[in-house]
Amino acid sequence: MEERFLQQLKKGVLEMMVLExxxxxxxxxxxxxxxxxxxxxxxxxxxxxxxxxxxxxxxDEGLILSSWSQGAGRNAPKKMYxxxxxxxxxxxxxxxxxxxxLTAVDGFYREESE
Amino acid sequence: xxxxxxxxxxxxxxxxxxxxxxxDVRTRVMNDFASSIAARREAGETDEAIFAExxxxxxxxxxxxxxxxxxxxxxSPWRWAALAAVILGGLMIAYNGLVGLLTHAxxxxxxxxxxxxxxxxxxxxxxxxxxSNPSVEGLLVWLLVLAxxxxxxxxxxxxxx
Numbered sequence: 001m002e003e004r005f006l007q008q009l010k011k012g013v014l015e016m017m018v019l020e021x022x023x024x025x026x027x028x029x030x031x032x033x034x035x036x037x038x039x040x041x042x043x044x045x046x047x048x049x050x051x052x053x054x055x056x057x058x059x060d061e062g063l064i065l066s067s068w069s070q071g072a073g074r075n076a077p078k079k080m081y082x083x084x085x086x087x088x089x090x091x092x093x094x095x096x097x098x099x100x101x102l103t104a105v106d107g108f109y110r111e112e113s114e
Numbered sequence: 115x116x117x118x119x120x121x122x123x124x125x126x127x128x129x130x131x132x133x134x135x136x137x138d139v140r141t142r143v144m145n146d147f148a149s150s151i152a153a154r155r156e157a158g159e160t161d162e163a164i165f166a167e168x169x170x171x172x173x174x175x176x177x178x179x180x181x182x183x184x185x186x187x188x189x190s191p192w193r194w195a196a197l198a199a200v201i202l203g204g205l206m207i208a209y210n211g212l213v214g215l216l217t218h219a220x221x222x223x224x225x226x227x228x229x230x231x232x233x234x235x236x237x238x239x240x241x242x243x244x245x246s247n248p249s250v251e252g253l254l255v256w257l258l259v260l261a262x263x264x265x266x267x268x269x270x271x272x273x274x275x
Contacts, residue, residue: 028150029149029150030149030150030154030157047177047181048147048150048168048178049178049180049182050181052181052182053181053185076148076152077149077152078152079145
């Protein structure tokens with residue numbers, strides 16, 4: 001039950017976090033997975049397959065763009081993702097909504113403990 | 115291409131074959147999948163470690179199919195009607211073919227008997243067998259039913275959301 005609750009919470013915020021990570025800097029799938037895992041102390045340890053539908057949704061909505069990069073010394077090209085202007089604007093909206101959400105939920109729990 | 119590259123290409127192809135996704139989505143996923151493998155190699159992971167983490171092609175494809183469900187092909191119940199047409203068309207073609215072969219064989223047998231010496235004796239039976247021979251038009255109709263069924267089966271099994 002607790003596992004399911006955690007899964008639902010993670011699912012709810014994953015898209016926001018992926019967009020946030022891409023807005024911070026141009027990146028690629030594997031780096032996104034590593035960043036999310038390390039920055040959250042292992043809470044968001046995702047598989048590649050979990051990431052793809054989110055990336056495609058963001059790309060289809062015009063929030064991010066993909067391109068192929070062939071860096072120096074690299075053996076194979078990598079698919080890079082970068083935020084668009086629309087994506088950057090959406091990130092700000094996400095942050096705002098997240099703040100309001102946190103404040104509201106925290107307020108609810110504080111009321112209970114007082 | 116080195117042995118390692120061949121092995122990895124074979125692995126990716128095996129994963130791709132097992133994806134139940136429209137062609138464009140499949141290409142998109144495999145681009146990311148291959149890109150991710152390249153990145154893992156750059157990060158110092160060995161191919162063995164990558165295979166161990168991603169699992170067998172069947173396991174890797176199962177994970178991708180599960181996560182990409184919203185993009186997967188939808189199977190319409192109408193595909194069963196198409197399958198029925200395939201079976202009916204196939205059976206009727208087989209039946210007509212069998213009847214045609216038997217007719218041919220019997221006609222040949224009667225003709226060879228008639229050469230023994232009974233002139234005109236085989237006319238009646240030959241006429242009967244010839245009229246029971248399946249018509250080309252009939253066969254074409256069943257071929258059309260079979261082809262429509264096959265196309266329908268593919269179409270109704272590969273519908274997009």
